[in-house]
Amino acid sequence: MQTDLVVVGAGPAGLAAAIAAKKAGVERVLVIERDSEAGGILNQCIHSGFGLSYFNLELTGPEYATRFIEQAMDIGIEFLFDTMVLSVATNMVRALNANDGNIYVECKAVVLAMGCRERTRFAIAIPGTRPSGVMTAGLAQRYINIEGKIIGKRVIILGSGDIGLIMARRLTLEGAEVLACVEIMPYSSGLSRNISQCLDDFEIPLLLSHTVTEIHGKRRLVGVTISQVDENRRIIEGTDRYIECDTLLLSVGLIPENELSSDAGILLDDVTKGPIVNDYNETSQRGVFASGNVLQVHDLVDFVSLEAERTGRAAAKYILDFVSSTDANRRVCNADQSEQQPEIHTIAKENISYLLPQRIVLEDHGDVDIFFRVKQPIRKGIVVVYCGDKELLRLSKEYLAPGEMQLINLNKQDITDDISVEVEVLR
Amino acid sequence: MKKELVCTVCPLGCHLVWEDGILSGNNCARGYTFMIDELESPKRNISSTVKIISNNHRLLPVKTSAPIAKELVKKAVRLLMDVELSAPIRLGDVVVSDIFGTGVDFIATRTIF
Numbered sequence: 003m004q005t006d007l008v009v010v011g012a013g014p015a016g017l018a019a020a021i022a023a024k025k026a027g028v029e030r031v032l033v034i035e036r037d038s039e040a041g042g043i044l045n046q047c048i049h050s051g052f053g054l055s056y057f058n059l060e061l062t063g064p065e066y067a068t069r070f071i072e073q074a075m076d077i078g079i080e081f082l083f084d085t086m087v088l089s090v091a092t093n094m095v096r097a098l099n100a101n102d103g104n105i106y107v108e109c110k111a112v113v114l115a116m117g118c119r120e121r122t123r124f125a126i127a128i129p130g131t132r133p134s135g136v137m138t139a140g141l142a143q144r145y146i147n148i149e150g151k152i153i154g155k156r157v158i159i160l161g162s163g164d165i166g167l168i169m170a171r172r173l174t175l176e177g178a179e180v181l182a183c184v185e186i187m188p189y190s191s192g193l194s195r196n197i198s199q200c201l202d203d204f205e206i207p208l209l210l211s212h213t214v215t216e217i218h219g220k221r222r223l224v225g226v227t228i229s230q231v232d233e234n235r236r237i238i239e240g241t242d243r244y245i246e247c248d249t250l251l252l253s254v255g256l257i258p259e260n261e262l263s264s265d266a267g268i269l270l271d272d273v274t275k276g277p278i279v280n281d282y283n284e285t286s287q288r289g290v291f292a293s294g295n296v297l298q299v300h301d302l303v304d305f306v307s308l309e310a311e312r313t314g315r316a317a318a319k320y321i322l323d324f325v326s327s328t329d330a331n332r333r334v335c336n337a338d339q340s341e342q343q344p345e346i347h348t349i350a351k352e353n354i355s356y357l358l359p360q361r362i363v364l365e366d367h368g369d370v371d372i373f374f375r376v377k378q379p380i381r382k383g384i385v386v387v388y389c390g391d392k393e394l395l396r397l398s399k400e401y402l403a404p405g406e407m408q409l410i411n412l413n414k415q416d417i418t419d420d421i422s423v424e425v426e427v428l429r
Numbered sequence: 430m431k432k433e434l435v436c437t438v439c440p441l442g443c444h445l446v447w448e449d450g451i452l453s454g455n456n457c458a459r460g461y462t463f464m465i466d467e468l469e470s471p472k473r474n475i476s477s478t479v480k481i482i483s484n485n486h487r488l489l490p491v492k493t494s495a496p497i498a499k500e501l502v503k504k505a506v507r508l509l510m511d512v513e514l515s516a517p518i519r520l521g522d523v524v525v526s527d528i529f530g531t532g533v534d535f536i537a538t539r540t541i542f
Contacts, residue, residue: 038485039485045539048476048477048478048490048492048538049476050474050476050492051440054439054440055439055440060439060474062476062490062492062538063490064490064520064538064539065520065538065539067539068520068539068540146478147478147488147490148486148487148488149487149488150478150480150487150488175475175477175502175503175506176477176506193440193442194435194442194444195435195436195437195439195440195442197435198434198435198437198442199437199473203473203499301440302440400444400454401444406442
């Protein structure tokens with residue numbers, strides 16, 4: 003099989019990247035998806051709140067996905083469903099499905115858009131037995147919203163990530179009793195709006211600085227022990243209490259799904275757990291790009307779409323340059339030129355957990371979006387951006403939370419040296 | 430009177446403070462409308478699912494066409510328990526019309542063939 007661009011994953015990132023690449027002039031775009039339809043996790047996110055910045059409309063997940071799926075179909079993007087990608091290189095993707103067996107796809111570039119998966123009970127090592135009724139919040143969402151199954155009647159949610167909060171509301175409306183949302187940190191990692199409309203509206207208590215310390219039950223979960231923790235997340239003796247419940251949902255974080263990337267030798271970032279990329283979202287492997295939650299876990303799909311479009315256009319530029327330069331020497335020559343450019347790095351300083359992209363290419367003009375997250379909630383802070391030692395930008399912020407990704411836009415003309423970002427906390 | 434809440438109109442989640450008729454913390458006019466609604470008659474959007482007979486899907490996702498009074502939310506969701514549809518259904522099709530005389534409908538949020 004031959005194509006120009008292979009996109010791995012038909013979720014929001016894959017769809018937006020594929021559409022943008024096709025629109026930018028790539029003739030053949032093939033999206034490979036392991037599920038039997040496009041849309042990814044949006045299909046099970048039936049709540050609204052998507053598209054407010056991208057479409058200026060409040061849409062549900064399926065509605066948001068539909069807009070991209072229909073567009074992709076209209077402009078002739080090809081899909082391969084029920085197919086698992088096994089390995090990725092710049093010019094060859096190997097995949098497998100039940101009808102065709104092994105599939106070898108020759109291509110000119112690849113966009114990785116595999117998304118992320120949920121951390122499980124074993125990732126956070128909760129002691130106790132192994133009964134049924136303990137599951138991740140996203141799995142519960144799939145059971146309820148796609149498969150039409152009831153998962154339990156008395157529910158505890160561990161972790162206050164957005165999916166956990168959304169499920170607290172959904173379960174309550176479906177007739178289950180959500181007893182509490184238990185969060186080990188002294189603050190929630192979910193969006194403030196979700197705490198308000200999913201917990202507060204239904205008077206579900208949010209127990210901060212608490213965690214589940216034991217799981218009880220033989221066949222089915224019968225209860226959990228929860229305990230309070232101190233500022234170092236150590237369990238405080240004597241604060242444990244037993245809560246009877248039949249279901250424990252875990253909303254304890256997401257991990258970018260990068261097995262394909264690391265097998266391909268692509269360098270990953272220790273903090274984001276996604277590939278290290280330049281501002282084209284090109285990984286350490288030339289011609290392999292990454293976008294969406296495989297690159298960094300986003301809070302809003304709108305940002306995924308915008309990021310993926312940028313990535314799709316960058317992949318298109320790479321492919322079109324590659325095609326137009328019939329003379330292989332010219333390409334090598336171009337590569338030499340770009341290596342003479344100073345390599346700009348981005349550096350996370352005080353109160354910043356990471357910056358993305360990690361590198362900036364100064365081959366062209368235009369602007370660059372830099373995403374970051376703060377390490378802990380900050381009331382009244384100033385975001386300061388430096389270029390080398392020179393201050394580029396100061397932005398005053400009323401409230402910054404780790405759960406809310408921030409974006410700064412810089413003009414490449416202003417960038418002459420490494421970019422560093424910090425937040426000064428005002429007392 | 431003082432009331433603090435998080436604006437849920439958009440994902441920005443502005444921290445609104447209402448003190449003696451003066452609003453602060455909002456970044457747009459929708460925040461003002463939201464605070465007034467919260468004080469006088471809070472409304473919510475609902476998303477849920479209904480049974481559907483189709484080859485590939487068991488459930489059709491639905492939502493309210495506009496926000497409805499907060500106290501009607503639980504009752505409205507119960508209306509959906511008795512609904513059973515057959516494919517094809519198109520995005521935007523009305524699934525339950527005029528919920529409790531509010532003029533608000535439950536509508537399909539995806540197409541299922």
